[in-house]
Amino acid sequence: MRGSRDASHFDRLYQSNPDPWGFLSDPYEQAKYRRSIEMLGGRHFASGLEVGCSIGVLTHMLAANCDALLGVDIVEQPLAAARLRCAGQPQVRFQRMRVPGDWPEQRFDLIVLSEVLYFLSPADIALCADRVMSSVLPGGKILLVNWLGQSDDPCSGDEASEHFIAATSTVLHVIQQQRQPGYRLDLLTARE
Numbered sequence: 001m002r003g004s005r006d007a008s009h010f011d012r013l014y015q016s017n018p019d020p021w022g023f024l025s026d027p028y029e030q031a032k033y034r035r036s037i038e039m040l041g042g043r044h045f046a047s048g049l050e051v052g053c054s055i056g057v058l059t060h061m062l063a064a065n066c067d068a069l070l071g072v073d074i075v076e077q078p079l080a081a082a083r084l085r086c087a088g089q090p091q092v093r094f095q096r097m098r099v100p101g102d103w104p105e106q107r108f109d110l111i112v113l114s115e116v117l118y119f120l121s122p123a124d125i126a127l128c129a130d131r132v133m134s135s136v137l138p139g140g141k142i143l144l145v146n147w148l149g150q151s152d153d154p155c156s157g158d159e160a161s162e163h164f165i166a167a168t169s170t171v172l173h174v175i176q177q178q179r180q181p182g183y184r185l186d187l188l189t190a191r192e
Contacts, residue, residue: 002154005119007074007098014077021115023057032183033058036114036145039176039187040065043141045110051099051128052116056082056092062112063089070104072097100128109137114145115183117160118153125160129167136190142172144186148179161186 013020023029036058045066053059053071055078063069063086071086071094073079079094086092097103100120111132117125132142144164146157155163161184165174168188176187 002121002152004121004124004154010073010075011077014075018077018081019055021054023055028182029057032145032180033061035178035180035185036112036143037061037065039143039178039185040110040141045108045141047106047108047137048110048112049104049108049135050112050114052114052119053082053094054078056085056094058112058114059092059094060086060089062110063092066110067091069093070095070106072099072102072104074098100124100131103131103135107135107137109140110143111136111140112143112145113164114143115147117144117164118146118151118155118157120160121154122159122163125155125163126167129164133168133171133190136172138190138192140190142168142188142190144188145183146186147183149182157184 048066048069050059050071053073059071069092076096082094144161146161148157172188172190175189178185
């Protein structure tokens with residue numbers, strides 16, 4: 001079984017291309033971000049966390065629905081671009097963290113894990129699930145977005161989602177699931 005992807009993997013990607021997944025230009029990515037925002041149903045959040053924020057494209061969109069939003073990523077290069085992209089949104093801040101080993105100490109009513117869980121080993125997904133359960137506020141929402149293509153990552157998108165959902169089932173429950181061409185969305189909520 002493969003271990004979680006480390007920072008050097010992502011450093012190499014960003015050194016070869018500042019937008020390695022085409023977040024700014026790929027119609028698939030743009031449609032996925034719109035669908036992610038729609039999944040939240042127009043709700044407003046006091047405090048959000050986006051894990052794996054990359055260059056801040058989804059962060060910029062999420063910020064309109066959050067009084068405060070923290071974006072974290074494992075490497076610094078995309079965070080610099082994210083800070084520039086969200087410079088006009090004072091409620092947004094960014095921090096370099098290697099999740100799940102690093103985790104913010106505050107509580108959140110929105111946690112977004114978009115295109116990040118399948119980079120983690122099953123053991124790290126379980127630790128991430130523990131971190132989420134300890135930091136989500138009652139009634140808070142957790143949005144999982146996972147690509148369904150084939151790769152040599154530690155988990156497939158379906159495996160990553162199912163591991164996370166199973167590991168959080170005592171605290172969170174799934175309220176909505178969608179499968180789109182190429183990805184899946186899972187919206188969970190914390191029991192009140």
